[in-house]
Amino acid sequence: MKLGSHEFRSNTLPAAITVIPAVAWLALFVAIPLVYILVMSFCSIDEYYNVTLQLTLGNYENLLNPSYVQIYVQSLVIAALSTIICLVLGYPFAYLISRTFKEHKIILYMLVIIPFWTNSLIRIYGWRTFLGASGFLNTALMSLHVVNEPVDFLFNQGATILGMTYDLFPFMVLPLYTAIEKLDESQIEASSDLGARGLATLFKVVVPQTVSGIFSGCIMVFIPSLGAFYISDILGGGNSDVIGNLIQRQFQSGNNWPLGAALSIILIAITLLLVKVYQRSGGDMESLGV
Amino acid sequence: MALKRQLREKLRHRGGIVYCAIIYGVLFLPIAVIVANSFNATDTKPYMSWKGFTFDWYARLFSDKSLLSSFGNTMVLAIATTIIATVMGTIVAVGMYRYMFRGKGIIDGLLYIPVVIPEIVMGISLLVLFTSIHLPQGMPSLVIAHVTFCLPFVIFNVRARLDGYDQSLEEASMDLGANKLKTFFGVTLPMLAPGIAGGALLSFTLSIDDVVVSFFVNGQTMTFPLKVMQSIKSGVAPDVNALSTLILIATILLVVLTQSKMVPNLVSKLRNRRSRALRSQDCAGTLSVNLKEES
Amino acid sequence: MSAEPIVQIRDINKFYGDNHVVRDLNLDVLEGEFLTILGSSGSGKTTTLRMVGGFEQPTSGEILLGGENVADREPYERDVNTVFQSYALFPHMTIFDNVAYGLKMRRVPKDDIVKRVTDILALVQLTAFEGRRPSQLSGGQMQRVAIARALVNHPKVLLLDEPLGALDLKLRKQMQLELKRLQRKLNITFLYVTHDQEEALTMSDRIGIMHDGVLEQVGVPKDIYEEPANRFVATFIGETNLFDGVVNAVGGDIARLTIESGTVLGRCSGLKVGEMASVSVRPERMRFSTMPVDGFSIEGIAREQVYVGSVLKSMVELPNGQEVRLERLASDPLPADGPVYLYWDPLDARVVQSPDQAVYSALQTATFI
Numbered sequence: 001m002k003l004g005s006h007e008f009r010s011n012t013l014p015a016a017i018t019v020i021p022a023v024a025w026l027a028l029f030v031a032i033p034l035v036y037i038l039v040m041s042f043c044s045i046d047e048y049y050n051v052t053l054q055l056t057l058g059n060y061e062n063l064l065n066p067s068y069v070q071i072y073v074q075s076l077v078i079a080a081l082s083t084i085i086c087l088v089l090g091y092p093f094a095y096l097i098s099r100t101f102k103e104h105k106i107i108l109y110m111l112v113i114i115p116f117w118t119n120s121l122i123r124i125y126g127w128r129t130f131l132g133a134s135g136f137l138n139t140a141l142m143s144l145h146v147v148n149e150p151v152d153f154l155f156n157q158g159a160t161i162l163g164m165t166y167d168l169f170p171f172m173v174l175p176l177y178t179a180i181e182k183l184d185e186s187q188i189e190a191s192s193d194l195g196a197r198g199l200a201t202l203f204k205v206v207v208p209q210t211v212s213g214i215f216s217g218c219i220m221v222f223i224p225s226l227g228a229f230y231i232s233d234i235l236g237g238g239n240s241d242v243i244g245n246l247i248q249r250q251f252q253s254g255n256n257w258p259l260g261a262a263l264s265i266i267l268i269a270i271t272l273l274l275v276k277v278y279q280r281s282g283g284d285m286e287s288l289g290v
Numbered sequence: 291m292a293l294k295r296q297l298r299e300k301l302r303h304r305g306g307i308v309y310c311a312i313i314y315g316v317l318f319l320p321i322a323v324i325v326a327n328s329f330n331a332t333d334t335k336p337y338m339s340w341k342g343f344t345f346d347w348y349a350r351l352f353s354d355k356s357l358l359s360s361f362g363n364t365m366v367l368a369i370a371t372t373i374i375a376t377v378m379g380t381i382v383a384v385g386m387y388r389y390m391f392r393g394k395g396i397i398d399g400l401l402y403i404p405v406v407i408p409e410i411v412m413g414i415s416l417l418v419l420f421t422s423i424h425l426p427q428g429m430p431s432l433v434i435a436h437v438t439f440c441l442p443f444v445i446f447n448v449r450a451r452l453d454g455y456d457q458s459l460e461e462a463s464m465d466l467g468a469n470k471l472k473t474f475f476g477v478t479l480p481m482l483a484p485g486i487a488g489g490a491l492l493s494f495t496l497s498i499d500d501v502v503v504s505f506f507v508n509g510q511t512m513t514f515p516l517k518v519m520q521s522i523k524s525g526v527a528p529d530v531n532a533l534s535t536l537i538l539i540a541t542i543l544l545v546v547l548t549q550s551k552m553v554p555n556l557v558s559k560l561r562n563r564r565s566r567a568l569r570s571q572d573c574a575g576t577l578s579v580n581l582k583e584e585s
Numbered sequence: 586m587s588a589e590p591i592v593q594i595r596d597i598n599k600f601y602g603d604n605h606v607v608r609d610l611n612l613d614v615l616e617g618e619f620l621t622i623l624g625s626s627g628s629g630k631t632t633t634l635r636m637v638g639g640f641e642q643p644t645s646g647e648i649l650l651g652g653e654n655v656a657d658r659e660p661y662e663r664d665v666n667t668v669f670q671s672y673a674l675f676p677h678m679t680i681f682d683n684v685a686y687g688l689k690m691r692r693v694p695k696d697d698i699v700k701r702v703t704d705i706l707a708l709v710q711l712t713a714f715e716g717r718r719p720s721q722l723s724g725g726q727m728q729r730v731a732i733a734r735a736l737v738n739h740p741k742v743l744l745l746d747e748p749l750g751a752l753d754l755k756l757r758k759q760m761q762l763e764l765k766r767l768q769r770k771l772n773i774t775f776l777y778v779t780h781d782q783e784e785a786l787t788m789s790d791r792i793g794i795m796h797d798g799v800l801e802q803v804g805v806p807k808d809i810y811e812e813p814a815n816r817f818v819a820t821f822i823g824e825t826n827l828f829d830g831v832v833n834a835v836g837g838d839i840a841r842l843t844i845e846s847g848t849v850l851g852r853c854s855g856l857k858v859g860e861m862a863s864v865s866v867r868p869e870r871m872r873f874s875t876m877p878v879d880g881f882s883i884e885g886i887a888r889e890q891v892y893v894g895s896v897l898k899s900m901v902e903l904p905n906g907q908e909v910r911l912e913r914l915a916s917d918p919l920p921a922d923g924p925v926y927l928y929w930d931p932l933d934a935r936v937v938q939s940p941d942q943a944v945y946s947a948l949q950t951a952t953f954i
Binding site: 017018019021022023025026027029030031032033034036037040089092093096097100101108110111112114115116117118119120121122123124125126127128129130136166169219223224226227228229230234244247248251257260261264267268271275 | 303306307309310313314316317318319320321322323324326327378379381382384385386388389391397400401403404406407408409410411414415416417418419422434435437438441445495498499501502505506514515518519522530531534537538541542545
Binding site for chain 1: 638639640659660661665666667669670671673674675676677686687690691734735738
């Protein structure tokens with residue numbers, strides 16, 4: 001093995017001492033639990049809802065239940081729409097703060113992050129307060145006589161998508177910002193010099209060079225939105241369950257841990273698939289750890 | 291004629307400002323609602339319509355024991371998590387940078403799992419582990435869970451700082467007589483400080499805000515986010531809003547303080563006093579310096 | 586090269602806030618010529634180029650391209666192309682696609698594109714690199730792609746912003762000749778910007794010297810060197826010796842100046858008696874004698890002498906501390922430690938204006954004939 005200039009080959013104590021604690025921690029609390037889940041997904045439950053080691057594929061068969069499938073589809077649709085909206089709204093936004101308004105970009109960047117220092121539940125609840133039947137928006141609309149009855153903004157898929165998009169917006173903006181910021185201004189000038197108008201330059205020169213940021217942002221929005229059950233609970237009210245809700249129920253009221261485990265395995269599989277696609281298209285893993 | 295293009299550019303500029311303003315408006319909207327509602331003199335659930343201005347909820351906040359204790363739990367949890375994760379993370383980041391051994395790829399892989407995986411999977415997998423080893427569910431399980439998802443972020447932050455690190459600084463230190471341990475504390479650690487601080491800050495933030503993972507492993511211990519979640523089911527009382535508003539103000543103040551020149555100025559003033567005092571001691575016994583004059 | 590101007594810069598002023606970076610600029614670029622704007626950083630030369638290209642807008646004034654005022658137009662609306670200092674090649678496209686970009690934007694038919702791109706790549710000797718990406722090319726090769734990408738569009742004028750700055754010395758000299766050859770062959774007008782005077786002197790048909798936002802002089806290289814219009818140009822190009830003084834007589838195109846140590850003669854135009862001026866004498870035109878010389882009164886002591894290959898460089902120190910430099914083909918050195926009298930053929934010296942109050946005051950206290 002070729003050593004980097006800063007590396008010493010060492011089998012001695014220092015290496016072990018520095019590295020072992022964290023490695024042990026990760027193995028014990030990341031790797032092993034996942035193995036547990038994998039095993040559990042093949043287990044079954046007895047009449048007292050205890051998990052038995054009677055291995056079965058029953059849980060996975062259960063997953064093909066049509067009502068579940070409907071939720072998967074709904075989940076993917078919600079996640080996809082949230083991702084797309086975040087991208088479409090977030091890209092111009094990231095471009096504007098990193099390039100057009102770059103003298104103020106630090107403040108602008110901070111202003112994106114500040115809202116997220118308030119607890120996310122609270123902010124989601126803020127939306128509920130705002131959009132509820134007796135909430136601020138409806139009250140305003142009615143007093144302005146725009147509508148006669150409260151509009152049902154909440155408790156549907158749209159509200160959940162709004163919540164997901166809102167909650168995950170910074171995770172799209174930050175990677176985009178990093179990628180767009182790196183772009184050399186002379187590229188844009190050269191494109192203009194050669195005859196390309198604004199939109200052509202955007203799609204032929206700017207976007208292709210920020211693709212890694214786009215992928216990174218999309219992953220950081222899509223995956224969490226599959227599992228963020230509290231958003232669909234609070235804003236969607238049970239009408240727009242995502243996979244996360246399904247899983248949560250198995251571990252709470254449903255008391256069917258093996259089924260929940262199987263669902264989780266599916267979720268992990270989707271995640272791994274997306275990450276692999278990301279890596280194949282040249283994405284580097286470091287930029288996911290924003 | 292030069293006006294026409296300047297006009298076009300101005301319009302583009304204005305358009306951009308409007309767009310950003312709208313986005314920021316939407317981002318801050320729920321916050322504004324929360325803050326506004328904390329002053330809402332409403333008394334009936336679901337506490338949504340405006341009934342007048344009051345500071346009542348702020349007062350009631352301090353007698354809401356369960357809310358305050360949940361907040362206290364969250365603070366303790368966050369601090370414990372940050373300390374453990376930061377220390378462990380820094381050590382392993384430096385170790386991985388410094389030493390060559392097989393398996394770095396595996397460690398990297400393990401690190402990415404908590405980052406990429408949906409939180410719910412983390413939550414339930416830890417729940418399953420904890421129940422099977424009969425770990426008491428409560429603060430212990432919470433701390434372990436929080437450290438687990440904070441650790442990778444600390445490591446990434448420190449590693450980022452290490453990437454641009456100049457090895458020759460350590461070599462210079464050792465050349466001048468400091469041993470490895472002294473060099474570590476005197477040279478390496480200060481250099482890494484921004485990365486460590488960044489990781490610690492991120493760790494603290496993630497811990498305070500965590501909902502999903504805490505949901506599964508908290509046992510009976512209430513953290514602030516979980517308490518909020520519970521309240522939401524029963525219609526959030528505005529004292530929760532009041533507490534959130536206070537937290538927001540505190541955070542903003544903290545950021546302003548650290549970003550502004552106040553703290554660095556204070557620190558350098560103190561340093562100047564000390565070094566001037568030392569220098570005057572060196573001056574072969576001539577003057578006695580009146581330190582009060584230094585400020 | 587015709588005598589018709591293809592770019593006309595008229596009364597251009599550019600302000601960045603309160604900073605007046607380009608002042609009352611007037612310049613004609615003739616069709617088919619290689620014009621270089623030469624100046625140090627901050628002189629306004631790059632800003633001027635960018636205004637012609639459309640990346641900056643003049644605060645006031647006009648830029649006429651082929652007779653039309655284009656000051657208001659976007660870069661993609663102008664029939665000029667730019668070679669950027671950093672090349673600005675699109676990293677996500679192949680060399681072929683990079684070069685074809687401008688043609689695609691103007692919707693040139695596909696067959697034409699292939700032909701034109703292939704031809705120009707052959708011209709810059711990069712045919713084999715068609716399918717590669719910029720990251721796989723060396724600096725010199727990227728340079729040539731940048732040039733090809735601009736030229737393939739047959740612009741009226743090619744703008745070059747210090748394109749050779751990042752290349753090593755040998756490659757740079759090679760590229761200077763290449764560019765000159767290319768320009769002659771294609772007969773396209775080149776407007777070139779650089780801070781390297783040797784580069785400017787090598788490549789240009791005409792040179793414009795910019796300093797502090799002002800265009801000091803425009804002319805062919807020989808004229809710039811032999812007939813500097815003012816003190817700045819005299820010192821900027823090559824080396825020279827300057828003697829500051831006051832004109833005390835003018836006869837035809839020869840003037841006599843009173844300087845600190847006495848009087849000297851030099852060639853001038855348009856200066857009047859009583860004006861403050863400087864005499865500029867290039868080191869290779871400076872002569873010496875061991876005996877006093879009529880009409881000149883500069884006396885000094887030879888201090889340092891250095892053989893540099895076939896040339897002997899000498900430095901003579903005058904009583905007031907000024908160091909005068911001489912450059913002669915290797916021959917006998919100046920007598921060391923003895924007085925040396927300096928003079929020159931008045932036709933070899935140029936008198937330039939010198940608005941220098943400090944000099945004037947010094948003269949007031951000096952004794953002179």
